[in-house]
Amino acid sequence: MEKEGTCHTLAVASAGGVASIADHTVAIIGPPNSGKSTLFNRLTGLRQKVANYPGVTVEQRRGKMQLTGMRHVELIDLPGVYSLQARSEDERVTRDVLMGNMPGTPRPKAIVLVLDSTNLGRHLMLAAPILALGIPTLVVLNMSDELGRRGGEIDTADIAKRMGAPVVLASAARGEGVEPVREFLMGTLAVPAPLELPVLNNPPACRAWAAQVSGRAYRPPAPPQWTKRLDAVFLHPLAGPLIFAAVVIAVFQTIFAGAVPMMDWVEAQVTASGKWLGVVLPAGVLRDLLVEGVWGGVGSVVVFLPQILLLFLFIGVLEDSGYLARAAVIADRTMAKVGLQGKSFIPLLSAYACAVPAILATRTIENKRDRMATILIAPFMTCSARLPVYTLVIAAFIPERPLMWPLGTRAAALLGLYLLGFLAAVITARLLKSSILKGERTPFVMEMPPYRWPTAQSLGLRLLDRSKVFLRRAGTVILAVAIGLWIMAHLPLAGGKAPEIGDSVAGTIGRTIEPVIEPLGFNWKIGIGLITSLAAREVIVGTLGTIYGIESEEDAGGLQQALRQDLTPGGAVALLVFFAFAMQCMSTVAVVRRETGGWSWPAIQFGYMTALAYGCALAANYLVTAWLGA
Amino acid sequence: MVRPPVLTERGHGKILKLMQLSGNNGDPRPPVTLCQLRRGQEAVVDGFDLPEEVARRLMELGFLPGSAVRAGRSAPGGDPRVFEVDGSEVALRRETAAGIRLRELRAGRTAG
Numbered sequence: 256m257e258k259e260g261t262c263h264t265l266a267v268a269s270a271g272g273v274a275s276i277a278d279h280t281v282a283i284i285g286p287p288n289s290g291k292s293t294l295f296n297r298l299t300g301l302r303q304k305v306a307n308y309p310g311v312t313v314e315q316r317r318g319k320m321q322l323t324g325m326r327h328v329e330l331i332d333l334p335g336v337y338s339l340q341a342r343s344e345d346e347r348v349t350r351d352v353l354m355g356n357m358p359g360t361p362r363p364k365a366i367v368l369v370l371d372s373t374n375l376g377r378h379l380m381l382a383a384p385i386l387a388l389g390i391p392t393l394v395v396l397n398m399s400d401e402l403g404r405r406g407g408e409i410d411t412a413d414i415a416k417r418m419g420a421p422v423v424l425a426s427a428a429r430g431e432g433v434e435p436v437r438e439f440l441m442g443t444l445a446v447p448a449p450l451e452l453p454v455l456n457n458p459p460a461c462r463a464w465a466a467q468v469s470g471r472a473y474r475p476p477a478p479p480q481w482t483k484r485l486d487a488v489f490l491h492p493l494a495g496p497l498i499f500a501a502v503v504i505a506v507f508q509t510i511f512a513g514a515v516p517m518m519d520w521v522e523a524q525v526t527a528s529g530k531w532l533g534v535v536l537p538a539g540v541l542r543d544l545l546v547e548g549v550w551g552g553v554g555s556v557v558v559f560l561p562q563i564l565l566l567f568l569f570i571g572v573l574e575d576s577g578y579l580a581r582a583a584v585i586a587d588r589t590m591a592k593v594g595l596q597g598k599s600f601i602p603l604l605s606a607y608a609c610a611v612p613a614i615l616a617t618r619t620i621e622n623k624r625d626r627m628a629t630i631l632i633a634p635f636m637t638c639s640a641r642l643p644v645y646t647l648v649i650a651a652f653i654p655e656r657p658l659m660w661p662l663g664t665r666a667a668a669l670l671g672l673y674l675l676g677f678l679a680a681v682i683t684a685r686l687l688k689s690s691i692l693k694g695e696r697t698p699f700v701m702e703m704p705p706y707r708w709p710t711a712q713s714l715g716l717r718l719l720d721r722s723k724v725f726l727r728r729a730g731t732v733i734l735a736v737a738i739g740l741w742i743m744a745h746l747p748l749a750g751g752k753a754p755e756i757g758d759s760v761a762g763t764i765g766r767t768i769e770p771v772i773e774p775l776g777f778n779w780k781i782g783i784g785l786i787t788s789l790a791a792r793e794v795i796v797g798t799l800g801t802i803y804g805i806e807s808e809e810d811a812g813g814l815q816q817a818l819r820q821d822l823t824p825g826g827a828v829a830l831l832v833f834f835a836f837a838m839q840c841m842s843t844v845a846v847v848r849r850e851t852g853g854w855s856w857p858a859i860q861f862g863y864m865t866a867l868a869y870g871c872a873l874a875a876n877y878l879v880t881a882w883l884g885a
Numbered sequence: 886m887v888r889p890p891v892l893t894e895r896g897h898g899k900i901l902k903l904m905q906l907s908g909n910n911g912d913p914r915p916p917v918t919l920c921q922l923r924r925g926q927e928a929v930v931d932g933f934d935l936p937e938e939v940a941r942r943l944m945e946l947g948f949l950p951g952s953a954v955r956a957g958r959s960a961p962g963g964d965p966r967v968f969e970v971d972g973s974e975v976a977l978r979r980e981t982a983a984g985i986r987l988r989e990l991r992a993g994r995t996a997g
């Protein structure tokens with residue numbers, strides 16, 4: 256690398272800029288899936304979402320990076336872009352931040368351009384418009400490990416000279432070659448003489464420039480053989496769909512049956528610690544609140560942690576391996592039938608974890624109407640918060656029998672509920688796209704990432720983060736609801752004694768709405784659960800846990816037993832259907848409002864989903880009761 | 886790299902058909918487009934019959950006039966299909982591929 260380079264006109268600005276970058280903002284930019292977030296995480300110690308498909312990051316994320324002593328820079332991780340011509344909402348974020356048009360974000364003083372070294376020719380196309388901005392830029396050629404493994408080679412010094420910008424070869428995933436980034440930001444990295452670059456704004460010119468820059472200095476790696484072999488299986492006309500179905504079935508069976516030992520273990524701990532508390536604490540209000548309210552409420556939700564982690568493990572493997580992008584290709588035809596496209600499939604699939612990030616992920620959909628339709632149907636996908644409710648009701652009402660190896664009746668019922676949600680989403684999309692959101696068919700263009708091994712570390716971190724989110728929710732929302740409910744269930748005091756729960760404040764509220772929900776087969780206890788679950792779906796499990804905890808003198812065989820006494824089979828099916836369709840999640844309402852820029856869409860969505868939930872639950876209760884009665 | 890000979894042979898057969906189809910100068914028949922390319926066949930991009938926006942995005946992904954493109958596997962039913970172009974793999978629907986004109990059909994892969 257050249258040591259001089261401070262005497263040219265541009266060089267002064269560049270070198271001066273580099274030296275004073277500390278305490279300013281630095282943007283990380285690059286094409287999608289080049290490893291920007293991986294590098295960001297390395298440099299800041301944060302844990303931004305990283306996954307193996309284009310379009311993971313959809314909003315700007317900032318983080319402090321320590322340089323030396325008190326000096327630090329503010330790094331901004333940005334959505335991937337192919338050029339500075341923004342087409343979708345996420346690309347617009349990158350462009351606005353880069354141009355200093357993003358309110359609240361100062362224009363970056365330097366850029367770290369992350370390119371995939373295994374595909375340098377094409378990725379260098381982005382370097383032309385970025386370098387032309389005249390902001391000090393460090394070019395990081397990422398994925399050096401993959402490049403080396405596949406026999407590619409790069410002479411970085413040569414490329415740097417022809418680009419007029421410092422170039423380093425790195426592997427963000429392994430942390431190799433990351434040190435020069437720090438040096439660059441501290442102004443101690445040797446910077447080559449900047450060049451007057453032609454202003455290029457059409458892709459052919461950029462590509463020609465890229466070819467000239469990489470030239471002899473770059474030997475492209477061999478094509479990824481494993482990706483070809485795996486695609487031969489996963490995109491096989493026959494084996495592909497079969498494997499897809501087999502994987503789905505195995506996932507459901509594992510989530511249901513495989514998680515049972517772990518869940519039993521957690522449940523045993525919760526029960527034992529609750530009993531222990533009951534013994535060691537002196538009798539009184541505090542003991543009752545803790546044992547009935549908190550342990551009964553929060554404890555009954557915590558039991559589901561292993562199951563949710565298992566679900567996230569599967570989603571993690573899908574996302575990290577690169578299979579997700581293939582699944583989007585396979586799903587495209589189906590999506591096209593309802594007026595959407597394969598790109599909508601990725602947010603919809605991530606909605607199986609949670610609708611909130613899924614709705615954010617729709618930013619990658621270029622077409623506004625497609626994006627809106629995807630936002631509106633995403634909450635129908637079975638999010639992980641529904642899992643505790645489904646599991647509880649299914650386990651209480653459906654006996655486990657082998658159905659079709661390896662699927663048992665319970666796992667099949669769970670699968671059925673997932674399909675039900677998917678069906679509702681698809682039908683709603685069809686309705687929307689043939690009426691208010693009618694529009695032209697938009698092209699589906701998607702880059703396929705190479706397959707990569709999901710690392711134990713990245714999967715482990717995902718699960719750790721997920722556990723934290725889950726437990727935090729259990730310790731805040733669910734705890735607050737449990738305590739509030741317990742207090743309301745003990746008021747008003749009559750002669751210093753708590754009333755029967757049915758006559759308490761909570762019971763009165765439940766009884767007030769009972770006439771409305773009675774046709775669905777729900778009594779006032781379920782009614783209270785429906786109200787509290789407006790905060791978040793799984794809260795109903797905690798609520799029922801608290802109510803039954805107060806009611807039962809002895810441990811009466813747990814939540815399932817109690818539920819069987821309170822719900823008819825018709826009511827149980829109705830409850831499942833209600834939860835499949837209703838939009839009981841305030842965070843989702845809030846994010847839809849934010850992303851659609853007003854209250855009208857979330858209001859329509861909430862109304863539609865609640866009406867559908869009510870109507871279908873009513874029908875389910877009526878049909879099941881008639882069927883069983885006959 | 887050793888390629889399965891079956892693929893190459895199959896490629897050759899299809900190419901011949903395509904060449905006849907495309908004919909040569911003065912031919913009034915429509916040009917060959919990407920959606921006619923079968924798995925394993927390779928050709929060179931010539932131009933686009935697509936809206937400006939779409940053509941630009943495709944060019945950013947490597948479908949530049951003059952670059953080689955090779956048809957890969959597809960979803961069941963043949964649509965969408967994955968194409969190898971300029972070092973990456975990009976999935977396109979048939980309707981989009983139909984808007985990419987081709988020239989210089991070649992058998993199999995030249996390098997690799």
Ligand SMILES: Nc1nc2c(ncn2[C@@H]2O[C@H](COP(=O)(O)OP(=O)(O)OP(=O)(O)O)[C@@H](O)[C@H]2O)c(=O)[nH]1
Binds near residue numbers: 336
């Ligand atoms: N082998 C290898 N893989 C890497 C390296 N850096 C990142 N990856 C993987 O590349 C994939 C994409 O990484 P991300 O950091 O999410 O990429 P990104 O640029 O932020 O992607 P978008 O947010 O979608 O634009 C992930 O599967 C990473 O594990 C690397 O140096 N070597």
Ligand SMILES: [Mg+2]
Binds near residue numbers: 292304305311312333
């Ligand atoms: Mg990212």
